[in-house]
Amino acid sequence: MPLTVETYPSVAEAGRALAAAPTSRFFGGGTILMRAVNDADPSFDTLIRSTDPALTAIRSQADGVSLGAGVTMAMILAHRDAAFLAPVARVVGGPQVRAAATVAGNLFAARPYGDFAAALMALGATAEMSDGRRQPVDDLVRGSAKGLVATITVPRPRDGLRFHKVSRVKPKGVSVMSIAAVVPGAGGRVAGARIVFNGMGPQPQRALAAERALEGEPLGPQSIMRAAAAAADGFTPQDDALATAWYRSAVAGVHLRRLLEGPR
Amino acid sequence: MARTPIEFTHNGEEKAVFVDAGQNLLDVLRRGVGDLTPKYGCGQGTCGACTVMVDGAPRLSCLTLAQEVAGRSVDTVAGLASRPHQALQDSFMTHFAAQCGYCTPGMLMAAETLLRANPRPTREEVVEAISGNLCRCTGYEAIIKAILSAAQSGGLLRTG
Numbered sequence: 376m377p378l379t380v381e382t383y384p385s386v387a388e389a390g391r392a393l394a395a396a397p398t399s400r401f402f403g404g405g406t407i408l409m410r411a412v413n414d415a416d417p418s419f420d421t422l423i424r425s426t427d428p429a430l431t432a433i434r435s436q437a438d439g440v441s442l443g444a445g446v447t448m449a450m451i452l453a454h455r456d457a458a459f460l461a462p463v464a465r466v467v468g469g470p471q472v473r474a475a476a477t478v479a480g481n482l483f484a485a486r487p488y489g490d491f492a493a494a495l496m497a498l499g500a501t502a503e504m505s506d507g508r509r510q511p512v513d514d515l516v517r518g519s520a521k522g523l524v525a526t527i528t529v530p531r532p533r534d535g536l537r538f539h540k541v542s543r544v545k546p547k548g549v550s551v552m553s554i555a556a557v558v559p560g561a562g563g564r565v566a567g568a569r570i571v572f573n574g575m576g577p578q579p580q581r582a583l584a585a586e587r588a589l590e591g592e593p594l595g596p597q598s599i600m601r602a603a604a605a606a607a608d609g610f611t612p613q614d615d616a617l618a619t620a621w622y623r624s625a626v627a628g629v630h631l632r633r634l635l636e637g638p639r
Numbered sequence: 640m641a642r643t644p645i646e647f648t649h650n651g652e653e654k655a656v657f658v659d660a661g662q663n664l665l666d667v668l669r670r671g672v673g674d675l676t677p678k679y680g681c682g683q684g685t686c687g688a689c690t691v692m693v694d695g696a697p698r699l700s701c702l703t704l705a706q707e708v709a710g711r712s713v714d715t716v717a718g719l720a721s722r723p724h725q726a727l728q729d730s731f732m733t734h735f736a737a738q739c740g741y742c743t744p745g746m747l748m749a750a751e752t753l754l755r756a757n758p759r760p761t762r763e764e765v766v767e768a769i770s771g772n773l774c775r776c777t778g779y780e781a782i783i784k785a786i787l788s789a790a791q792s793g794g795l796l797r798t799g
Contacts, residue, residue, distance in 0.1 A: 378661035379641070380706060402704060409702040410683050412661045422661065422704070449696065469771020470749065471687060474696040475703070547770035 378412065382424045386444070389425035390505025390523035399423050401523055403445055404475035406468070407484055429525065433457055439530040444479035444502075444523075448491070451478070459531055463494040463555070466540045469547045479524040482515045486577055487617060490540055490553040492516050493573035496581065497555035498536060500529040516578050534559045539634045541574075541626075543617065550574045551618045552627065554634050558594060565589040565598070570631070575610040575623055584608035585631060599635045603628035645709040649674065650718025658705040665689045665700035668715065676716040676744045680773075687772030690745035691715045697752040697771070714751075716744040724751045730789035731782070738776035745772045750786045760790055 380402075383389040393401055399421035402408055412422070430445035435456035442457070448464040451457045452473070457464075467476055467490060479502075481491040492512065500512045505523040512527065514520035537556040542548035552574035559567050568589045570582040584605035592598035605628075612623035642657040649672055656671040668674045668691070680688030682701050689700040692714040693707075719725055727750050730736070737743045746769055753760055753768035760768065765786045774782065 377641075378659075380643070380660045380704070382706075405702050405704055405707075406684055406699075409663060409704065412704075413663060413682050413701065424704075424706075469687065470752065470768060471690055471697045471699045471771045472684060474698055546767050 376417075376420045378420060378422065380422045380424065382426060384426055386425050386427040386430055386505045386523065386525045389423050389427070390525070393423050393505075393523050396421055396423075401425075403480045404447060404477040406472055406476045407480060407488070432526075436528070439528060442478050442527045442529060444525055444527065445477045447478075448473035448476050459536055460491075460494065460529065462536075463491050463538050466542075466546075466553075467491055478527055482512055482524065486613070487549045487551075487574050487615070489516070489573045489579045490550055490555075493553055493571040493579035494536060494538055494555040495527065495529060496579055497557050497569045497571045498529050498532060499557070499569060500527050502527050513581070518578075532557045532559075537634050537637070539630060541630055549617065552612075552623055552630065554631055556631075556634060558589065558635065560594065563593055564591055565594055566591070570602075572606075572610065572627065575607070575612045575627060577613075580610065582606055582609070582631070589635075594635065599632055602635065603632035606631040643706060645706060647708045647710065648712040650714055651721070662705045663701050664691070664693075664698075664703040664705045664708055664713070667705040668700060668713070674715050674717045678741055678744055680741070680745075685773070686742070687745040687749065687769075688742055690748040690772065692748060692752055695752070695755060697749055699771075714748075716747050719747060719751060722751070724754050724789070726792055727751060727754070727786070727789045730785040730792070734781050734785035734788060736778065736781040736785035738774075738778045742772055742774045742776075746774070746782055750789070753786070754790055758790060758793075760787070762787060765790075 398419050400419045402422040402424045430443040432443045433454045434441040440456050448467045451460050451464040495512045502512050502524045503509050503526045505525045510520050540553040541551045556570040568586045570585050571579050573579040585602040588601040588605050589598050607624040607627040612620040614620050644657050646655045668677050677691050677700050678688035680686035684699045684702045691700045694711050749769045749772050765783050
């Protein structure tokens with residue numbers, strides 16, 4: 376069946392069209408979907424696009440930033456109000472990929488991609504869907520929520536975003552793993568830490584055991600050592616061309632320890 | 640199959656072509672416009688041989704939906720000689736920065752994008768700028784030197 380491309384002026388209309396046609400895919404930056412188009416992937420027959428300018432808008436808010444779903448990594452790097460996300464956007468692909476890859480697309484990017492999604496999860500970002508629903512980006516990453524993302528609201532972390540990408544090729548190389556962590560404190564003790572690993576399973580995932588090891592403790596050598604020891608708990612990493620599952624499990628704690636010991 | 644008419648600026652000239660649904664920009668440039676300078680390498684966005692500029696930004700033409708460039712400006716190596724950073728081509732020759740030559744058009748486009756935004760890049764910035772382009776002859780050092788040399792010479796005029 377030949378491919379059809381449908382273009383809608385608003386993201387709401389695109390969302391309705393997407394919901395009505397199970398064999399359609401939303402076309403964002405194209406870095407992932409265009410590969411399937413080039414390969415004549417038979418699992419879809421319709422590409423849905425939207426020219427809605429809201430999709431590429433970056434809006435500053437009192438306590439964070441609102442990103443249109445089609446905001447690219449390059450747009451984030453060029454915008455002052457999104458500067459706290461720049462260290463993450465900078466390590467996604469090379470310049471050509473960053474000019475096309477979108478923030479919402481990264482939520483659905485298969486392993487080993489998803490470094491930006493991991494950061495959004497650690498920051499507690501929420502997605503507003505084209506039908507007005509709001510949901511944590513975690514649910515979209517897990518696949519437990521469906522629909523077309525319109526905007527992503529990202530709180531600006533008062534205690535900073537810690538982020539580290541482990542890759543074998545510099546400066547551009549896919550992740551062996553990446554870690555995003557927000558470690559808020561209250562009265563000198565950790566309260567509500569969010570640590571997310573990408574590359575340690577099918578999609579980015581919270582390191583709940585490591586978070587528990589830090590909760591209520593001062594962020595210091597003892598708690599960091601306990602968090603590092605628990606870093607791989609609850610993960611089922613896989614073997615691939617980049618690293619074995621064993622290797623990933625073995626080094627996850629080392630990288631988490633370095634990230635937590637370093638400057639935020 | 641439904642074909643869609645699109646108009647865009649190609650190396651400063653207005654072009655009007657029909658594109659198939661799902662056709663990528665690389666295919667349209669090579670088969671529709673007849674510009675063979677962007678190369679088909681991996682077709683997966685990994686090698687950078689198909690790099691072109693769309694409104695001044697580096698894009699992988701193999702992963703760009705042709706319909707997306709309607710009304711926009713697409714620059715390729717075919718037009719580089721008539722643009723301000725033409726010295727890049729001479730610098731690539733002077734520094735023997737092309738071995739088999741397959742990656743060269745993509746490297747030149749990545750370099751032109753860099754020099755447009757940053758006329759005096761550091762070595763690290765050059766390395767970053769070509770990080771999305773693979774050279775399987777592994778001639779990276781010559782390519783880096785060529786770009787730095789073009790930048791130092793102003794990158795504006797032919798040297799030969």
